[in-house]
Amino acid sequence: MANDHPDDQKDDMHDPAHEDRRFFLKQSVAFAGLSLAAPHWPLAGTDPDDVPIGNAEKVKLSLTINGAKKRLTVDPRMTLLDVLRENLGLNGTKKGCDFGQCGACTVHVNGQRTLSCLTFAVMQHSRKVETVESLAKGKVLHPLQEAFIKHDGFQCGYCTPGQLMSAVSCIREGQAGSAQEVREYMSGNLCRCGAYPNIVDAILEVKSKGLKV
Amino acid sequence: MEKRIFDNPADPSLDRVDGRVKVTGKATYSAEYAVPNLAHAVLVTSTIAKGVITGIDAEKANSAPGVLAVISHLNAPKVPGWGSAAQPAERAPIGTSFRVFYDHFVYFDGQPVAMVVADTHERAVYAASLLKITYQSEKHRTHFEANVQQAIVPLNVQRNKTSPFADYDRGEKGQVEAHIEAEYTIPTQHHQPMEPHAIVAVWEAEDKLTVYDKNQGVKSAQGQLAQAFKIPRENVRVIAKYIGGAFGSGIRVWPHTIAAVLAAKHVGRPVKLVLGREQMFTSVGYRPYTVQKLTIGASKNGKLTSITHEGIGQTSAYEEHLERTILASRSLYACPHVSTRYRLLSLDVNTPTWMRGPGDATGMFALESAMDEMAFALNIDPLDFRIKNYAELDQERNLPWSAKSLKECYVLGAEKFGWKNRKLEPKSMQKDGVLVGYGMASSLYGFHRHPSKARAVMQADGSVIVQSATMDIGPGTGTAMTRIAAKVLGIHAKMVRFDLGDSALPDAPGQNGSSTIPSVGSAVHDVCVALRDRLIEMAFEMPGFATKEKSQVVVRNGQVLASMADTNGVSFGDILKHHHRNELEISAESKSGPERDQYSMYSFGCHFVEVEVSPFTGEVHVTRVVTCADVGTIINYKTARSQSIGGIVGGIGMALMEESAMDHRYGRYVTSDFSSYHIPVHADIPPIEVYYIDKPDVHVNPIGSKGLGEIAIVGVAAAVANAVFHATGKRIRQLPITPDKLI
Numbered sequence: 001m002a003n004d005h006p007d008d009q010k011d012d013m014h015d016p017a018h019e020d021r022r023f024f025l026k027q028s029v030a031f032a033g034l035s036l037a038a039p040h041w042p043l044a045g046t047d048p049d050d051v052p053i054g055n056a057e058k059v060k061l062s063l064t065i066n067g068a069k070k071r072l073t074v075d076p077r078m079t080l081l082d083v084l085r086e087n088l089g090l091n092g093t094k095k096g097c098d099f100g101q102c103g104a105c106t107v108h109v110n111g112q113r114t115l116s117c118l119t120f121a122v123m124q125h126s127r128k129v130e131t132v133e134s135l136a137k138g139k140v141l142h143p144l145q146e147a148f149i150k151h152d153g154f155q156c157g158y159c160t161p162g163q164l165m166s167a168v169s170c171i172r173e174g175q176a177g178s179a180q181e182v183r184e185y186m187s188g189n190l191c192r193c194g195a196y197p198n199i200v201d202a203i204l205e206v207k208s209k210g211l212k213v
Numbered sequence: 214m215e216k217r218i219f220d221n222p223a224d225p226s227l228d229r230v231d232g233r234v235k236v237t238g239k240a241t242y243s244a245e246y247a248v249p250n251l252a253h254a255v256l257v258t259s260t261i262a263k264g265v266i267t268g269i270d271a272e273k274a275n276s277a278p279g280v281l282a283v284i285s286h287l288n289a290p291k292v293p294g295w296g297s298a299a300q301p302a303e304r305a306p307i308g309t310s311f312r313v314f315y316d317h318f319v320y321f322d323g324q325p326v327a328m329v330v331a332d333t334h335e336r337a338v339y340a341a342s343l344l345k346i347t348y349q350s351e352k353h354r355t356h357f358e359a360n361v362q363q364a365i366v367p368l369n370v371q372r373n374k375t376s377p378f379a380d381y382d383r384g385e386k387g388q389v390e391a392h393i394e395a396e397y398t399i400p401t402q403h404h405q406p407m408e409p410h411a412i413v414a415v416w417e418a419e420d421k422l423t424v425y426d427k428n429q430g431v432k433s434a435q436g437q438l439a440q441a442f443k444i445p446r447e448n449v450r451v452i453a454k455y456i457g458g459a460f461g462s463g464i465r466v467w468p469h470t471i472a473a474v475l476a477a478k479h480v481g482r483p484v485k486l487v488l489g490r491e492q493m494f495t496s497v498g499y500r501p502y503t504v505q506k507l508t509i510g511a512s513k514n515g516k517l518t519s520i521t522h523e524g525i526g527q528t529s530a531y532e533e534h535l536e537r538t539i540l541a542s543r544s545l546y547a548c549p550h551v552s553t554r555y556r557l558l559s560l561d562v563n564t565p566t567w568m569r570g571p572g573d574a575t576g577m578f579a580l581e582s583a584m585d586e587m588a589f590a591l592n593i594d595p596l597d598f599r600i601k602n603y604a605e606l607d608q609e610r611n612l613p614w615s616a617k618s619l620k621e622c623y624v625l626g627a628e629k630f631g632w633k634n635r636k637l638e639p640k641s642m643q644k645d646g647v648l649v650g651y652g653m654a655s656s657l658y659g660f661h662r663h664p665s666k667a668r669a670v671m672q673a674d675g676s677v678i679v680q681s682a683t684m685d686i687g688p689g690t691g692t693a694m695t696r697i698a699a700k701v702l703g704i705h706a707k708m709v710r711f712d713l714g715d716s717a718l719p720d721a722p723g724q725n726g727s728s729t730i731p732s733v734g735s736a737v738h739d740v741c742v743a744l745r746d747r748l749i750e751m752a753f754e755m756p757g758f759a760t761k762e763k764s765q766v767v768v769r770n771g772q773v774l775a776s777m778a779d780t781n782g783v784s785f786g787d788i789l790k791h792h793h794r795n796e797l798e799i800s801a802e803s804k805s806g807p808e809r810d811q812y813s814m815y816s817f818g819c820h821f822v823e824v825e826v827s828p829f830t831g832e833v834h835v836t837r838v839v840t841c842a843d844v845g846t847i848i849n850y851k852t853a854r855s856q857s858i859g860g861i862v863g864g865i866g867m868a869l870m871e872e873s874a875m876d877h878r879y880g881r882y883v884t885s886d887f888s889s890y891h892i893p894v895h896a897d898i899p900p901i902e903v904y905y906i907d908k909p910d911v912h913v914n915p916i917g918s919k920g921l922g923e924i925a926i927v928g929v930a931a932a933v934a935n936a937v938f939h940a941t942g943k944r945i946r947q948l949p950i951t952p953d954k955l956i
Binding site: 190 | 228229231232233234235236237238239240241242244245247278333334335336338339404405406407408409455456457458459460487489490686687688689851852854855856858859860861862863886887888892893894895896898899900901
């Protein structure tokens with residue numbers, strides 16, 4: 001797990017600095033796996049009541065959130081979604097199902113659209129996370145935000161942040177060539193109010209204008 | 214056509230007033246209020262459908278890290294409004310709202326039976342997994358068809374002979390030269406808004422409660438909570454400024470809301486509860502499983518002679534839920550003989566509730582499918598058949614319509630859709646190897662206007678704050694109200710702020726039954742008229758104005774002008790300044806008058822649907838939809854259009870995919886998430902064209918506007934089913950129309 005990430009940057013996360021971050025993360029993530037799996041899917045030969053918790057509840061990690069580096073101490077069972085919402089107050093990213101089926105929690109991790117409810121925060125250590133809060137630059141809205149307002153691409157607004165983050169990716173990935181293509185590549189983002197046709201119009205307009213997303 | 218007063222090329226629609234906060238992620242929904250010292254709750258639900266709880270072993274859960282409490286009927290604080298549980302405890306008689314953590318009885322699978330509260334969500338989830346609950350099961354009944362013989366006349370009707378759901382018979386059966394008889398089934402369907410129900414409950418003092426709760430009526434929630442906890446109404450504050458969809462799921466205060474309030478009392482800390490998606494199947498209501506039998510008789514030349522409509526709806530074992538299922542058949546078409554019967558079947562399930570187009574979406578699937586079947590039997594175009602039986606007055610109440618432009622809707626919709634290209638014979642149209650079908654259906658929904666209050670406060674700078682405790686579950690209430698206020702006051706929409714979703718604001722009904730624009734829109738209109746008139750009076754007390762002719766006065770661009778031609782008036786701000794006022798506040802109440810007894814009031818509409826069906830896989834794709842509605846004045850076309858589109862999308866889901874399936878061995882839903890309960894996705898939805906007649910209904914209210922939210926979905930499922938029949942020659946009477954039913 002920790003080997004996935006280059007460890008060449010200065011380890012400034014711990015105080016006191018005697019801890020070995022690589023070891024600490026490895027151990028904690030292993031514990032996290034156990035403590036999560038145990039209640040629902042007991043591992044062979046593991047007593048579900050004998051689950052390590054306690055000090056394994058705190059894992060330190062760093063994430064770059066919307067361009068700012070954050071050092072966090074989190075319960076390893078926390079999803080990236082819950083860390084954003086509960087620990088960082090970034091409520092723009094929505095919890096719709098917690099099962100990766102609705103897309104309301106879509107964020108970008110290292111530029112890729114990612115369902116933040118399906119990934120533990122600790123799995124994203126050292127990565128760059130971008131949320132809907134990153135789209136507008138000050139008071140200037142992102143072209144897709146403008147287009148969503150113009151085309152009324154939402155009603156209740158709850159799926160909207162996820163739709164927007166997916167829409168950005170949809171265009172960047174080159175999957176917004178036609179209405180049919182947009183519909184296909186946006187189908188992971190559910191909207192119960194039924195704003196779909198307006199969302200498609202908004203995306204196609206931004207794409208056809210060649211605006212930078 | 215009358216002048217379009219609200220939406221015309223010279224004065225185009227407003228963008229949503231809350232658009233910016235919604236696209237930037239800054240709109241605050243119920244679970245997102247940052248309250249200090251917040252504890253996190255997790256609901257634990259029953260795993261049997263009927264029986265009693267014999268034990269709750271909370272020892273391990275209680276000693277898990279961070280746990281503040283495990284709450285159940287064994288230790289929950291009392292809800293004073295419910296009284297004490299009988300000893301020995303008895304099952305609740307029908308008509309009793311479910312009382313969470315009250316006694317040991319289990320009424321349905323997925324019933325809230327305990328709650329774990331901890332300092333973090335993760336700790337609460339983990340501790341909840343350690344809870345051991347034992348039950349003694351009893352034989353449950355959840356299967357509709359297996360128990361349908363036990364359906365009864367609702368107790369509610371037995372006790373109230375004037376109930377609209379009582380048996381209804383009108384006229385004599387004329388000569389029946391052709392007839393059809395068919396049974397239609399709608400499975401249980403769930404609202405499943407994208408935002409799960411959530412609440413943050415805060416006891417500010419022993420008898421003072423604030424809740425940030427997802428619901429559709431802050432005032433009714435306030436009343437229900439005050440009643441349950443026996444505290445003064447004004448001590449309860451309910452805030453719901455942004456709601457992530459609801460479609461009816463938030464009309465009631467559900468058990469989980471009470472549970473969270475109890476938990477907050479128990480642990481002495483604010484508590485947050487967010488339902489899991491799987492809990493959204495049993496913690497809130499749903500559109501009930503309903504079976505309907507339609508018998509239609511007609512003359513050879515296509516005149517209706519008889520309609521018999523029988524409906525049996527599902528309800529719980531402790532409460533009756535009645536809805537309009539059979540009512541539309543009494544008034545939509547001209548027909549001398551109409552009989553309706555309505556029955557309820559109690560099962561061991563949670564209580565259903567209103568879901569978009571309640572009753573009518575269900576009933577009109579049956580009626581409008583049956584009308585299509587009758588037209589086919591008569592070899593008449595289904596649209597012509599409807600026009601032949603057009604009701605020029607409401608035969609149920611024997612009253613004229615306040616306004617009805619359904620015929621114009623038919624004509625406009627048919628033209629835009631290209632209905633004339635439809636071949637009468639089913640299975641006669643093909644394209645690229647797929648079967649093509651055209652279907653249509655009518656739509657109607659009753660007009661509801663409830664007493665509503667609004668307050669308008671003119672500020673020193675000429676801007677105005679308008680307030681009412683109304684809601685916005687998505688249709689754009691604030692936008693429409695801003696439009697009305699700006700129009701009446703003659704100011705730019707940017708000078709208006711509309712506040713809603715807070716029980717501390719002036720009384721307004723909840724957002725349901727398509728009543729918001731008719732009710733609150735009228736109150737906003739009336740209060741702004743009163744404010745405008747007061748400003749004019751104050752202007753006339755100023756030098757230079759007193760000599761002017763009052764009847765010539767107009768307001769425009771934030772000024773009172775002596776006449777239309779006047780270009781140099783006095784600004785609202787200057788009027789306040791002259792009178793040494795920092796602000797000017799006016800309140801108003803608006804409600805129906807005697808017109809309710811003089812006219813029959815409905816919104817009307819129709820839908821035209823094109824489907825393509827694969828002859829090999831039975832897969833149905835809706836490829837084109839035209840919808841047309843007559844709802845009086847359109848206040849804001851852009852947001853109205855979105856609401857109509859949303860109704861079509863919901864109707865496509867209802868027709869083609871939505872089904873809450875139960876494993877009756879356990880009385881448990883097997884559809885528990887979006888991978889098993891399918892709702893439409895982007896790829897399922899084609900472009901949708903929306904048209905409005907946009908003619909004020911002068912009898913209903915001062916703005917001439919009727920409700921839109923419900924008629925947007927009513928009839929859509931029938932239009933899809935009728936299109937599928939036209940494409941394939943197969944009549945599917947049991948929703949959803951899945952491929953297995955077509956191959």
